[in-house]
Amino acid sequence: MSKDHTNPEEDRKPASKEIGESTHVGEIEDIAHRLYVRRARYLAFAEREFQFSKEEAISAAGRDSVSNETRLARLSDSPPQNVSWRQFDRIAEFDSSAVLEKWRSIKDAARDQLDSGQRICDVVGAERPWERAQFLAVRQSMIEEWNPIGGIELSLIDQMAVSYTCWMNWLDDFHYLQRAEVDRREVDEKDELSNWNGSYVTPRISETAYVERSLKMADRFQRMFMRSLRALRDLRRYTGRITIKNEGPLTVGGNQQVNYDDS
Numbered sequence: 721m722s723k724d725h726t727n728p729e730e731d732r733k734p735a736s737k738e739i740g741e742s743t744h745v746g747e748i749e750d751i752a753h754r755l756y757v758r759r760a761r762y763l764a765f766a767e768r769e770f771q772f773s774k775e776e777a778i779s780a781a782g783r784d785s786v787s788n789e790t791r792l793a794r795l796s797d798s799p800p801q802n803v804s805w806r807q808f809d810r811i812a813e814f815d816s817s818a819v820l821e822k823w824r825s826i827k828d829a830a831r832d833q834l835d836s837g838q839r840i841c842d843v844v845g846a847e848r849p850w851e852r853a854q855f856l857a858v859r860q861s862m863i864e865e866w867n868p869i870g871g872i873e874l875s876l877i878d879q880m881a882v883s884y885t886c887w888m889n890w891l892d893d894f895h896y897l898q899r900a901e902v903d904r905r906e907v908d909e910k911d912e913l914s915n916w917n918g919s920y921v922t923p924r925i926s927e928t929a930y931v932e933r934s935l936k937m938a939d940r941f942q943r944m945f946m947r948s949l950r951a952l953r954d955l956r957r958y959t960g961r962i963t964i965k966n967e968g969p970l971t972v973g974g975n976q977q978v979n980y981d982d983s
Contacts, residue, residue: 743824751823755809788814795822800829840878844885855885866952876952883945890938893930 759781766777791811795803795818803826808819833839837859846852859881868874925933 743820754805755812758805758809792818800826844882876948879948880945883941887938887941890934893934
């Protein structure tokens, strides 16, 4: 899968049409390097731990009763997040194009996950269906209002959605007080907590301290939200977007007036 460097200009171009326009030569070389490092580590491990000779280690690495067709089928059916370098390594031995094709599909899936907001859902910890839908509703409302262009603006929208959601969660804690994390007893933090038989008890905080922490965390996430909002506003202000409102043909040097909105 590696490629000799004969022309520096070729290295700056995407890979050939057979590989796909979305796969760059640098990506191919990186995959080949990772597979090489993985195989070298395995061989070193087999020689060190099992006292194999180099030939025995190589033979053990290729010893597998699974057919090539089965390997290809498993790779094709594997969800993108479950594909391993080991799978790539075993398949690259006989079909490197299948590895590159799967790599391209993994990148497409990662981009879809990012654009749809599913990845940021995982970051914010929205696991239950209702929580996930609530977060995506917040994110979508901001996208509809700001109509982000490009990855930077979308990332700022994601940051705003995350900080807004965390702000609401901490305010919710302030109002309803998650009792599992609060010990109703006012406890001096310097006291050693232990029960009657002397075993260790997980330290707790008082209800008053928990309320104070909830308010501080809510304020922190509100400031994070405002920072992201200012960054998005400043990005729009200094880059400037020109929107042509006249849908007719444009003429240069003529009498036709072109209206634009610098927002």
